[in-house]
Amino acid sequence: MARLARFVGDWLHDRTRFRTLLRHLLEEPLPAGTGWWFITGSVLLFLLGIQVATGIVLTMYYVPSPQAAYDSVRYIMDGLPFGRVLRGLHVFGASFIVIAAGVHMVRVVLLGSYKKPREMTWVTGVLLLLVIMGFALTGYLLPWDQKAYWATTVTTNIARSSPLVGEYLAGVMRGGSTLGALTLGRWYAVHVFLLPLALVALVLSHLALMRLHNVSGPITPDPGEPRPFYPFHVIKETIATAVVFAALLTLAIAIPAPLDAVADPSDATYVPRPEWYFLSLFQMLKYFPGPLEPVATLVIPGLVVGGLLLLPWLDRTEERHPAKRPLVMGGFAVLGIGIVGLTLLGLRDLPARVDPSHFGPRAIAGLALAQAPSCLRCHTPGGAASPMDETRIRRDPEWLVAHVADPEVIAPGLRPAPPGGMSRLQGRAILAYLTTLGAGGHPPQASDEQQRASMVFATRCVTCHRIDGDGGATGPDLSHVGQRRDAAWLRTWITDPSVVDADAEMPAFGERLTPEEMTAIVNDLARRK
Amino acid sequence: MASDTTRNAGDLNRRSFFSRIITVVHGAMGATIGVILGGAVLAPAFLKKKNAWLPAGSLEALEENVPAPVTLRVTRGDGYAQVVDRQVVYLVKTGENAVVALSSTCTHLGCRTSWDPAAKSIKCPCHGGVYDAQGRVTAGPPPAPLVRLDTKIDGDQVLVQL
Numbered sequence: 001m002a003r004l005a006r007f008v009g010d011w012l013h014d015r016t017r018f019r020t021l022l023r024h025l026l027e028e029p030l031p032a033g034t035g036w037w038f039i040t041g042s043v044l045l046f047l048l049g050i051q052v053a054t055g056i057v058l059t060m061y062y063v064p065s066p067q068a069a070y071d072s073v074r075y076i077m078d079g080l081p082f083g084r085v086l087r088g089l090h091v092f093g094a095s096f097i098v099i100a101a102g103v104h105m106v107r108v109v110l111l112g113s114y115k116k117p118r119e120m121t122w123v124t125g126v127l128l129l130l131v132i133m134g135f136a137l138t139g140y141l142l143p144w145d146q147k148a149y150w151a152t153t154v155t156t157n158i159a160r161s162s163p164l165v166g167e168y169l170a171g172v173m174r175g176g177s178t179l180g181a182l183t184l185g186r187w188y189a190v191h192v193f194l195l196p197l198a199l200v201a202l203v204l205s206h207l208a209l210m211r212l213h214n215v216s217g218p219i220t221p222d223p224g225e226p227r228p229f230y231p232f233h234v235i236k237e238t239i240a241t242a243v244v245f246a247a248l249l250t251l252a253i254a255i256p257a258p259l260d261a262v263a264d265p266s267d268a269t270y271v272p273r274p275e276w277y278f279l280s281l282f283q284m285l286k287y288f289p290g291p292l293e294p295v296a297t298l299v300i301p302g303l304v305v306g307g308l309l310l311l312p313w314l315d316r317t318e319e320r321h322p323a324k325r326p327l328v329m330g331g332f333a334v335l336g337i338g339i340v341g342l343t344l345l346g347l348r349d350l351p352a353r354v355d356p357s358h359f360g361p362r363a364i365a366g367l368a369l370a371q372a373p374s375c376l377r378c379h380t381p382g383g384a385a386s387p388m389d390e391t392r393i394r395r396d397p398e399w400l401v402a403h404v405a406d407p408e409v410i411a412p413g414l415r416p417a418p419p420g421g422m423s424r425l426q427g428r429a430i431l432a433y434l435t436t437l438g439a440g441g442h443p444p445q446a447s448d449e450q451q452r453a454s455m456v457f458a459t460r461c462v463t464c465h466r467i468d469g470d471g472g473a474t475g476p477d478l479s480h481v482g483q484r485r486d487a488a489w490l491r492t493w494i495t496d497p498s499v500v501d502a503d504a505e506m507p508a509f510g511e512r513l514t515p516e517e518m519t520a521i522v523n524d525l526a527r528r529k
Numbered sequence: 530m531a532s533d534t535t536r537n538a539g540d541l542n543r544r545s546f547f548s549r550i551i552t553v554v555h556g557a558m559g560a561t562i563g564v565i566l567g568g569a570v571l572a573p574a575f576l577k578k579k580n581a582w583l584p585a586g587s588l589e590a591l592e593e594n595v596p597a598p599v600t601l602r603v604t605r606g607d608g609y610a611q612v613v614d615r616q617v618v619y620l621v622k623t624g625e626n627a628v629v630a631l632s633s634t635c636t637h638l639g640c641r642t643s644w645d646p647a648a649k650s651i652k653c654p655c656h657g658g659v660y661d662a663q664g665r666v667t668a669g670p671p672p673a674p675l676v677r678l679d680t681k682i683d684g685d686q687v688l689v690q691l
Contacts, residue, residue, distance in 0.1 A: 050562070053562065053566055054566065057566050057569050057570055060569075060570065061569075061608060061609070063609065068609060068610070071609040071610070072608070072609035074609065075608055075609035079606065079608075079609075080569055080572070080573065081568055081569065081572035081573070081576070082564075082565050082566075082568035082569040082572065083569055085565050086565055086566070086569045089565070230548075230551075231544055231547035231548045231551055232543075232544075232547065234547075234551055235547040235550060235551055238550065238551045238554045238555060239554070241558070242554050242557075242558060245558055245561075249561065381581040381582070381583055381603075381604070382581070382583035382584060382601055382602055382603065383602070384602075386604050386611060387604070390604065390606075390611065
């Protein structure tokens with residue numbers, strides 16, 4: 001075996017001289033004392049490689065169209081073997097890259113590695129950072145979920161606010177006047193073709209320039225002998241890379257990469273928030289309202305990027321020691337504190353995330369309602385319509401509510417409507433069930449009492465009260481009502497509120513609920529602490 | 530070339546030790562990534578699709594030894610999409626409470642066959658394959674009888690597994 005490998009190797013070397021190339025690449029002598037500081041670039045390169053590899057496989061399953069994008073990502077998450085980890089590596093890998101790029105840049109700045117003759121290495125590095133930001137920005141539109149849609153709406157509106165060319169710029173970014181199929185198509189093309197080409201070109205230039213000038217090495221040159229890159233530096237890089245990869249893989253296995261509910265352009269209640277790495281920019285907008293907005297969207301980011309690009313020419317001394325470069329250190333400290341501070345402020349303002357796949361009372365009621373014979377008559381394997389748990393909602397809520405109220409709506413005159421059309425609120429409950437299912441939720445095992453309570457909530461309470469963000473806002477939020485009231489009080493109140501408070505606006509339900517329904521809803525609410 | 534340093538015996542030892550660790554760690558990472566990526570690429574090719582029992586008609590309505598074509602509507606996951614397949618199967622009553630379900634796809638090259646009541650045979654329009662009412666080949670090129678599908682009888686309903 002070993003002899004065969006040697007023979008093939010020799011034969012190939014005779015024809016290609018590949019060993020010479022390998023030796024050239026691996027045996028580069030590095031300055032003595034080149035230590036752990038100099039592994040940051042390799043970790044970044046490894047993470048970029050992971051993105052390219054996982055990205056290629058993701059494109060096999062992803063479909064860039066508003067009708068299919070969300071379902072295709074949902075399929076990757078729930079249907080495709082290894083799909084969840086695959087997307088996890090890609091999504092969390094993006095965050096890792098932003099962090100690794102930041103660390104790499106801090107290292108280069110601290111050790112003054114951008115100085116002559118490495119100015120262009122630095123410039124290609126800054127351009128790479130911009131390309132990485134471009135990947136991040138275009139990437140999170142692709143799943144076409146709520147976050148994607150609304151965060152991109154904000155992004156294109158920011159572009160629109162730039163002076164003079166704003167409208168045109170936003171139009172080009174959207175491929176029209178609204179966010180839609182054309183937007184998704186071009187952002188996809190940028191994400192999978194344009195930016196990767198730029199990435200490869202810039203990474204190769206960056207590496208070639210790094211080889212040309214060698215690594216900068218320790219600030220005070222070590223008197224020792226230079227040592228070859230392989231294996232004395234590669235061992236350090238290997239260990240660091242393995243640690244980072246283990247962390248990324250653990251994250252990708254442990255936590256499903258976030259996927260919101262499907263994008264709903266008509267939903268006015270969604271509060272868009274960007275990914276954490278754009279949060280500082282987003283937060284800054286809050287301090288420059290109205291006509292000052294371009295200061296936050298253009299002037300400050302422009303100054304930062306411009307300053308970064310020009311850094312090697314702004315700091316031209318040969319001094320590399322950080323303590324002896326107070327101006328540069330001060331500038332980066334301000335930048336770092338600014339970014340971290342704004343990000344923290346932004347995180348504080350983040351709205352509580354409502355998990356779209358969580359089965360709330362309405363969805364549980366809908367699950368029970370969907371088992372009705374009038375649904376199962378058509379929604380059955382081999383039946384006229386897909387089984388309920390495989391149905392994918394691609395209609396607007398009004399259509400669906402009308403359909404469950406009277407299924408004949410889908411095919412008027414073709415067949416008699418099944419008996420027992422549903423009320424609007426029952427329809428809404430089924431819609432909640434389907435939406436929750438579509439967002440990746442798994443139906444819980446609900447007890448009879450829980451189902452009964454959910455049904456009461458979904459058909460009565462929900463018009464005025466809300467639980468976990470779902471329902472009306474006229475009455476108090478009942479998500480944690482068990483903290484304030486016990487079961488006995490709730491029973492008295494629901495039976496007839498006027499007994500407790502003569503001015504209560506809530507109607508009495510003592511006569512409208514059966515004793516079982518009353519017990520169920522009282523116990524359910526009392527448990528909500 | 531760092532030949533001076535590598536000639537040092539201790540360095541040589543460390544060199545091969547490091548090389549081994551690098552190979553092992555890179556191999557392990559590569560294998561992990563390979564399993565995830567390869568799995569995601571290859572697994573769908575080998576996934577078995579779930580077969581569903583579909584109601585195909587009532588036993589009462591069938592005549593003995595006369596294939597009745599039934600169109601079955603099968604919803605099938607095709608990646609992210611859902612596809613509705615319409616498949617025609619023949620239900621053949623073979624005795625009291627015994628039913629055979631035959632695929633209507635010719636075993637020669639996959640054309641759709643049809644029942645000829647006059648000739649009392651199932652014929653394929655493409656290359657002249659002929660089967661009897663039980664799906665056995667009686668003439669022409671088909672290499673095998675029509676595929677039999679699993680059936681079960683639930684009351685009066687005939688269920689076919691697709």
